[in-house]
Amino acid sequence: MSDAPLLSARGVSKMFGQIRALNEIDLDIGPGVTGLLGPNGSGKSTLLKLFAGQLIPDTGEVRLMGQDPFRQPAALRHLGLCPEQDRFYEEISARRFVTVLTQLHGYDHAAAQRMADEAIARVGMSETARRPLGQMSRGMRQRIKIAQAIAHNPPVLLLDEPLTGADPVARADLIDLVRDLGREERAVVVSSHVLHEVEAMTHDVIFIRFGRLRAQGDVLRLRAMLADRPYRIRLEVDAPRQVAALLLEAPYLRAVTLLSEDTLEITTTDLEAAAAEIPLRLLEAGHALRRFTSPDADLESLYRYLMGHPQAQGGA
């Protein structure tokens, strides 16, 4: 596969009347799973619709495998889209629905049916696929939406809120499926509000707010770039006072707070160094380290810093 991005946007802006939905977006998306994050109305869906050839940018250009998805419909053979809305041709069976949509990619009926059956099996819906879509639960319909997106084996997948309506078991299955799809050298873009689900799928994220790109990249790297926001690390140890005294001299340490009889919270600007050294120091000193967690190093904290605090400038 070439190094060219599977999806790219250059200087893309989009207005709806007086509202600027996207503002000068520049980004490239390559293989793997990428989480597209932002609050409601931030421009996530508009970006997906631009990539899916449903909208035309007012300025700039979007490219799907190097082609304009709106003016060159042939480019859409590379795309699988799982739309957000829970709407279908209700009276049609799931199998026929997926088969017909696969046929529109140029496959004859027999090939399309085989591919549809494989996709339906992959989302775990083989047994109920002959049922009309109108008689299926929201979670089942969600799986069928994913099946129609992956049936023709596209290198680019856009999944808009793919886990909506799925029960916990189905969610876990779908998260595994998304991860697997990302490992197959596809670009899988997942737009979601549910951070922990995105975190379970990927560490590569794009943050959009007010139509602007706030940050793009690996969660931990982005977090490390926020130098003005030190990390808190919680240590569950046998003797917190002695451990605190032991760590006070460490150069990466900013503050130590005793939280309880067995928990200590330290503040550091260098999570990597702290994570590498603290367990070793404690081991050498003969202390038992039962738990090492950082409430500031996950996707949720990064989201809070980038999106919740307007002063945080995390462009990457």
Added chain:
Amino acid sequence: MSRSLDALGVWFGFHLDRRMRTRPLKLWGLVMIGVVGGLIWAERGAQDTLNRLTLLILSPLMSLTFCVGVVREEIEDQTLTYGFTRPVARGWLYVARVFASVAPVVLITLPAALIAGGRLGLLLPTAAAALLAALAYGGVFALVGQLVKWPAWLGLIFILGWEYWVSQVPGFLGRLTLLSDVRAIADLKPEIPGLLSFWEAPSLGVSALRLLIVAVVTLGVGARLVQRREHALSK
């Protein structure tokens, strides 16, 4: 081109299948059976009345019912995304959708018109009139459905207020209607007795060609509009 035609066939078959299951179609089918049955039962001379009712009133009304919402329905049902994100020019999908909406009109009006056409010599022209009328009206109403906000009302006024009455007017004005061509093909003279002596039917070939041109042009313009417009669904 061949791939586009294949896609057109697939999308046409899919939407025809869906259309055949809809309530409006079943309702129109029952109306037509009732009308045909009633008139045949009443008297043999009713054939002409049935033919007029089928081709001059019911065919345009059915075309309006089925074709005016080909794009709008998919936007309202939020299903547009599924077809329009495939590697097929959206215009072809639009044409397929219009054909799938025209086909039931032909399926219902053709048998009725053939029964009513009666005379052997009129069977072919009656069938041609039923087919071309459905195509031309289908193209027009599908296009109007894209362009105006209340297409169904406009369509009703067009059929009952303009087409039916003006098509009986002799001369240039009457020629401005599609129905004057349908009348010419199926040999249906004006219903207003005073106008009968002035009636001068256009030639069958010209009328058939005019209806065909209207169908092709309106389908082409409609397809081009679909091709160039943004069709994203709002949440």
